[in-house]
Amino acid sequence: MTDRETIPLEEVDALVRRALTKHGASSAQAAAVARIVTSAERDGSESHGLFRVPGYVASLRSGKVDGTATPTLAHPAPAVVVVDAARGFAPLALELGLPALVDRAREMGIAALAIRHCFHFAALWPEVEQIAEAGLVGLAVTAATPMVAPAGGTKPFYGTNPLAFAFPRMDGPPLAFDMATAAMARGDIMLHARDGEPLPPGVGIGPDGAPSTDPDAVLAGAQLPFGGYKGAAIALMVELLAGAVAGDLFSYEAGAKGPKDGGPPEGGEFLIAIDPSRFGHGDGWQARAESFFSALADIEGTRLPGARRHGNRGDRHAAGAPIPASLLAEVRRLAGG
């Protein structure tokens, strides 16, 4: 067992803000990142919590990310919102763009948000949950550095290219899922390597292109998409939406740009918000969706996506987040003790 120290969520938030401002971030950039990191710790999503802070700091130190960037918003078409993150972190750009996306979706029935010139190092569920908390359906995708081989290929080309989706619930937090289109998260492969554990089949291939269950070989070779050529097709769709439509880098381009500082990759994010009440069938959709969720939950063995995360939420609001002691020591050091 890892030694852990449980600290209040307010302390998580304050630590992140201090660590980032100490390394040159503006208070606005730091506060937006801190809110996202704290929401991850609140929901027990450790891999996107304080664990990411050393990477955020590294990207400020290397000068790759402009910690003082001020994002700007444009409306190039009636149902389109574009935020230029100006080479800052994604969270502040999203705080600017999401309310505008929600407004446009309510007015138009559907709207899109493209975030450009940003550095994304967080999960995607926070943004789609925020859309769904406004009563709309949310979808988000982002590309990243190349780690995943395309269907039939043997070299990394796609990012882990997550797809997130959220749908509003009548009571309680939205239904939400957020999944990498890679068969296994890269962080989990790294944990297998550290612990000397073989991977399950289908996770990756070695540098020679042959299937491998050796985590070190897969880290040196390429990850595989989930679900074979179908998952690869979704990874391809993510590249085209976050790259070509949003107007930012494809994963293979992001991978070719430096510096390799361990921080967030450069790239775009593409989001869609849909207002089901604007499709001419009244407000009954919400009750109909609830009857669907009930029918699904009645099937033995099923669980709605996001349920575990939302279960953690109440506990940690009250009790705080249990942080590995070595990580907490490192973040405290970065925050200036």
Added chain:
Amino acid sequence: MTDRETIPLEEVDALVRRALTKHGASSAQAAAVARIVTSAERDGSESHGLFRVPGYVASLRSGKVDGTATPTLAHPAPAVVVVDAARGFAPLALELGLPALVDRAREMGIAALAIRHCFHFAALWPEVEQIAEAGLVGLAVTAATPMVAPAGGTKPFYGTNPLAFAFPRMDGPPLAFDMATAAMARGDIMLHARDGEPLPPGVGIGPDGAPSTDPDAVLAGAQLPFGGYKGAAIALMVELLAGAVAGDLFSYEAGAKGPKDGGPPEGGEFLIAIDPSRFGHGDGWQARAESFFSALADIEGTRLPGARRHGNRGDRHAAGAPIPASLLAEVRRLAGG
């Protein structure tokens, strides 16, 4: 080898029109279905070609589908198009809705189309290809009768819930994929049953809920989603878009409605069209996408989605479509000899 007779695509089209009008369809409904069936035979997509005609006819005979329905169009919100198919087949409703969807997407940057009260029995690539041929990005989903177990569950609940996506190319037909979120198409499982071939693992479970490679057991039990819980999450998203947002039946509801005539299931379809040129980064997106496709094609072993189908297209325009003799005899009989 199945005995086949090769007939010109014009004859495919004429046969379908005759078979449907002979069983009470209007010439407009019959012509729209015929165009879709002919495009499937043109592309070598046999499972959606003449193979479907007996089912189309059965649904006219049973009175489930109104073969004389006239679809109507509404704009309940600026970026939303809704077509009420009035209990007719999907193709005529799509012929009405797709041009309006394309117009709205060009004007607004993104737009959605919901088709309601329709019977869909075709692939989804024809509609997303049509969107992409207009220079836009297209996405389509539809739910259907319950055949697929949700994540962790042991009973059919989701339809095979296909997701289709198309992206315009500078030269030649669009990149397009159209995939069931089930691990294997139901028709392929039926072919395994007919031929006494075991299924690969992961395709389905028996009536007892245990994994099975026996095609008869899986047909009596439940299919599984592709890619485990991630594919199941996409199947869930499809239900929510085609059911709750479009304002039509969920798969489990469609399955409870009769008659079981072997024809198309009742349900909704949900489509999105996106105009990449309205995202404030000019017209360079098309050339950037082409450079991405080139980089992808340069990786040994890869092939772009849709390439095989487009390869068939040229051949069959010239030479016609090879139709199994027994199927051709049946369709000719339905068409009145």
